[in-house]
Amino acid sequence: MEKMLMVSSSPHVKAEHTTRKIMLDVVIALMPALIAGIYFFGVYVLFLTVVSVGCCVGFEWIWEKVFKRTITIGDLSAVVTGVLLAYNVPARAPVYIIVIGAFVSIILAKQVFGGIGQNFINPALAARAFLLAGYSTDMRSFPVPEQGRLLSSVDAVTGATPLELMKNGALDQLPSLTDAFLGNIGGCIGEVSALALLIGGIYLIIRKVITWHIPVCYIGSIFVLTTLLNGFDFYQSFYSLFLGGVMLGGFFMATDYTTTPMTIKGQIIFALGAGMITTLIRLFGGYPEGVSYSILIMNLVVPLIDKYVKVRRFGEVV
Amino acid sequence: MKGMTFKKGIHPTYHKEITSNVQIEVMLPGKEVVFPMSQHIGASCTPVVKKGDYMYVGDQIGIANGFVSANIHSSISGTVKVIEKRMTVKGVKETCVVVENDGLYAINPEKQIMPYNQEEKLTRDILIEYVKAAGIVGLGGATFPTHVKLSTPQDKKVEFILINGAECEPYLTSDERVMLERGEDVIEGVKLLLQVFKEARAIIGIEDNKIDAYKRMVTLAQDTPIEVKLLHTKYPQGSEKHLIEALTSRQVPSGKLPIEVGCMVHNIASVGAIYRAVIKGEPVISRIVTVSGKGVRRPCNLEVKIGTSIREVLEYAQVDWNQTVKIIAGGPMMGTALFDVDIPVTKGTSAILCLTKEETDCKPPSNCIRCGKCVAVCPMGLVPIHLQKSAIHGHYEVFLKQNGMDCIECGCCAYTCPAKRELVQAIRTAKAVIRAKQS
Numbered sequence A: 001m002e003k004m005l006m007v008s009s010s011p012h013v014k015a016e017h018t019t020r021k022i023m024l025d026v027v028i029a030l031m032p033a034l035i036a037g038i039y040f041f042g043v044y045v046l047f048l049t050v051v052s053v054g055c056c057v058g059f060e061w062i063w064e065k066v067f068k069r070t071i072t073i074g075d076l077s078a079v080v081t082g083v084l085l086a087y088n089v090p091a092r093a094p095v096y097i098i099v100i101g102a103f104v105s106i107i108l109a110k111q112v113f114g115g116i117g118q119n120f121i122n123p124a125l126a127a128r129a130f131l132l133a134g135y136s137t138d139m140r141s142f143p144v145p146e147q148g149r150l151l152s153s154v155d156a157v158t159g160a161t162p163l164e165l166m167k168n169g170a171l172d173q174l175p176s177l178t179d180a181f182l183g184n185i186g187g188c189i190g191e192v193s194a195l196a197l198l199i200g201g202i203y204l205i206i207r208k209v210i211t212w213h214i215p216v217c218y219i220g221s222i223f224v225l226t227t228l229l230n231g232f233d234f235y236q237s238f239y240s241l242f243l244g245g246v247m248l249g250g251f252f253m254a255t256d257y258t259t260t261p262m263t264i265k266g267q268i269i270f271a272l273g274a275g276m277i278t279t280l281i282r283l284f285g286g287y288p289e290g291v292s293y294s295i296l297i298m299n300l301v302v303p304l305i306d307k308y309v310k311v312r313r314f315g316e317v318v
Numbered sequence B: 001m002k003g004m005t006f007k008k009g010i011h012p013t014y015h016k017e018i019t020s021n022v023q024i025e026v027m028l029p030g031k032e033v034v035f036p037m038s039q040h041i042g043a044s045c046t047p048v049v050k051k052g053d054y055m056y057v058g059d060q061i062g063i064a065n066g067f068v069s070a071n072i073h074s075s076i077s078g079t080v081k082v083i084e085k086r087m088t089v090k091g092v093k094e095t096c097v098v099v100e101n102d103g104l105y106a107i108n109p110e111k112q113i114m115p116y117n118q119e120e121k122l123t124r125d126i127l128i129e130y131v132k133a134a135g136i137v138g139l140g141g142a143t144f145p146t147h148v149k150l151s152t153p154q155d156k157k158v159e160f161i162l163i164n165g166a167e168c169e170p171y172l173t174s175d176e177r178v179m180l181e182r183g184e185d186v187i188e189g190v191k192l193l194l195q196v197f198k199e200a201r202a203i204i205g206i207e208d209n210k211i212d213a214y215k216r217m218v219t220l221a222q223d224t225p226i227e228v229k230l231l232h233t234k235y236p237q238g239s240e241k242h243l244i245e246a247l248t249s250r251q252v253p254s255g256k257l258p259i260e261v262g263c264m265v266h267n268i269a270s271v272g273a274i275y276r277a278v279i280k281g282e283p284v285i286s287r288i289v290t291v292s293g294k295g296v297r298r299p300c301n302l303e304v305k306i307g308t309s310i311r312e313v314l315e316y317a318q319v320d321w322n323q324t325v326k327i328i329a330g331g332p333m334m335g336t337a338l339f340d341v342d343i344p345v346t347k348g349t350s351a352i353l354c355l356t357k358e359e360t361d362c363k364p365p366s367n368c369i370r371c372g373k374c375v376a377v378c379p380m381g382l383v384p385i386h387l388q389k390s391a392i393h394g395h396y397e398v399f400l401k402q403n404g405m406d407c408i409e410c411g412c413c414a415y416t417c418p419a420k421r422e423l424v425q426a427i428r429t430a431k432a433v434i435r436a437k438q439s
């Protein structure tokens, strides 16, 4: 005889993808940049990343244990935050920076709002902004890359990032376009190799984790606006796309599901807005880098965008 | 050639290959055949027989109650054993006429429906009378009485008669087999419709995962005014509104019927039934049922007599009770999960699926990650996650403002949600509550 049959409301089949699988894809997409980071700055980069992931997952677990919530570390979203956080600090940042950053992103930016899906600003960027404000010395000393030397010397030379050079008008000291593209420049771990990030971004698009709209609109608007405001210096506009967090921001931060609009139309508005703010900060603001602030500012506008961008209802006469 | 289609929707895994090449077999029922008095959308029938009456095949058992209702006929010959409330696919007990099968399948020498005398001109009224008498309903699973659809208001012109061969639910192959093996009936049925609706264009829409059926229908439709169109496979193309959009690029406004945009949609099998009713005087007493899923050892397409026990059908297909965790009447996207199999096949039972654990694995829901996928797939242009929130919190006014009543319960949203949230499930409940309040 038959056993008890399962009864539930339709649909009785579900798509393959789960939150966990999507997050895993993001982690995979972030790997080329990690490899590039290790190549240019040594294994310390790997160490920092592992510590960061460990802290993020750890903080999430502890919070959920203490407040008797369902343990959600299996969804891997804390892993993604961990990797992104590590990518947002300089390659030789001290460990305590990472621990503080992990606390800010997981506890203050995410869990107090109710955990995954409930936060309104990007956890990793929140941490970055916090660290930049509170620990600016540590956050602003960028080692010069020592290509291929796995264990970099303790007293590695630090130098200005290309963005700082640009900002200060020291154009003659800028690295070559190829170096900037490959990542042979100073900067945060995950910001240096545009090529590696691009590979990861394309992977995400192929896997349908993200659509092309946000990266293309974001990066495109920076290019167009920089060109317009900078006296049609195409070379420099192009060059500036490979610097700072443009690629990381465009493919990995501005595409975070939770903190961006749900509709494609809304996402385009979001991306254009962020691109505009990035450019304005870069060209006229006090900071050399505008990516993270621009995305954070736009994060705050998301509820408004989602409220006013209407989905076209079936059968509606336009 | 890229087929026509509608906007949004999903591409589920179809699993149609399990039964798409299996020819229709006729399956005969056992000793007892049960006829629920409600096998359609609308009012239940009233039994016109009593205990001890002898029934021939095709004899009327239940008479339609009012306009939106459909007659029910006996699929076997035998004696009425009892009239009582029994469990049905709908999950509630309903009045059923139980007939003891004598196994003879004897046909009444005096037919109750006289075949149509083809010398007379076929008018709309005559057609509707036949369809009504034969108890024809939407055999795709919707079971809306066909004569109601044919009774369009006189001031509205029927520009398109669309025949739904999309069969967009995974696993289902019954319409596909009908087109391949009984396509002539379908074409003849459409011709009858065209005799009545002279100014209409008749289009048969078939999804491109049924290319053989498409080719077959193209061949059969040669030298007729009937057009056969290939559709790009996508769920829920078989939804009336979306089939209309796919084939005519028109969208039925919210809360309106297809006739608003000059369309009338009929299912493939229903059109075949129209032909058999008018020309042969046969009522709806059997239907093609796909029996599939990894939980059956002999997946098949069966011609089953209405009233046959689902248990008998499953045993015929050699169900593996150990592997099967869920049994569904209909397709996996919109069908009903059964907790009991001692219930009869009715006019709307397009399939019986025995799904194994791996086929219907259901993970627990987690937090919405705001990925927007449900919004991207909703073919009605709704925001399912917002509707779900309003539904769960009982904010029905907000639910109405968010156009929740437009939802066709296709399940695309819940299918696609990576957080496995029960979106359509909550929306469905809210709709039912609101409807109950309104009436």
Ligand code: SF4
Pocket (backbone or CB within 6 Å): B377, B378, B379, B380, B381, B382, B383, B384, B387, B406, B407, B408, B409, B410, B411, B412, B413, B414, B423, B424, B427
């Ligand atoms: S909200 Fe309704 S119409 Fe939209 S996808 Fe979900 S079930 Fe289908």
Ligand code: SF4
Pocket (backbone or CB within 6 Å): A262, B367, B368, B369, B370, B371, B372, B373, B374, B375, B385, B416, B417, B418, B419, B420, B421, B423
């Ligand atoms: S698909 Fe699921 S997770 Fe994504 S927005 Fe809709 S409800 Fe949220």
